[in-house]
């Protein structure tokens with residue numbers, strides 16, 4: 001069902017060449033939203049991601065900003081405002097994971113996870129909010145995680161970054177509360193994407209179990225015993241961006257098969 005209030009708007013979605021970000025890009029484009037795709041894939045993968053989203057007929061471009069580089073993030077926002085007239089919707093989705101006990105956690109992995117999963121959202125929001133305030137419209141959607149609300153062993157950097165993203169979101173929500181600008185988190189449980197698939201061998205290794213057992217270990221956290229889908233996350237993002245959701249701000253929406261209900 002097309003959401004009339006979204007037609008013709010523009011969304012910047014970080015980390016949208018793959019997985020959840022790509023699913024959100026598809027969901028927005030299906031609602032008539034122009035989309036800036038971003039990510040670090042190969043040229044062929046990036047082009048394929050753009051082509052799939054463009055099939056809905058809206059304007060879709062690719063921006064190669066590396067979420068480790070504040071200048072590139074700010075330039076992506078400025079370029080979108082110049083080329084499309086606005087960043088109406090900002091979705092911070094780029095993220096990476098590393099699984100290791102704290103005493104062996106590589107320092108460079110900690111720094112990278114905090115930079116990509118948390119600090120990049122600070123930079124993109126910082127760059128996008130002035131334009132949103134000028135136009136008195138904005139939707140900021142940060143893709144956090146059940147790990148913004150719960151911890152798991154061996155994920156120190158990821159859990160710290162996602163808890164931080166929840167705090168950042170609430171702060172921005174308060175700063176923008178009197179305008180038509182909202183900031184919310186979506187917190188998925190396990191969704192079957194390359195990010196989850198890549199954890200399986202590490203979990204199997206650290207727990208000395210088979211890869212099949214590692215998959216079941218992940219689903220053990222999720223009372224539904226099912227992985228979520230990128231389409232489910234996309235549908236929630238579309239709702240949070242719509243006019244109907246203007247009173248929802250500073251919230252953290254779990255979409256996790258019951259994980260955080262326990």
Ligand code: NAD
Nearest residue numbers: 015017018019020039040066067094095145190191193195
């Ligand atoms: P994914 O690996 O499929 O996609 C990650 C995206 O981030 C890709 O487009 C990748 O190119 C991009 N990216 C990585 N490093 C980047 C960088 N330095 N600069 C720009 N882009 C970069 O992963 P996913 O599972 O779709 O995860 C997307 C987000 O959802 C992440 O923030 C993740 O923490 C969150 N999340 C995922 C799950 C899950 O179960 N898959 C659950 C909760 C939260």
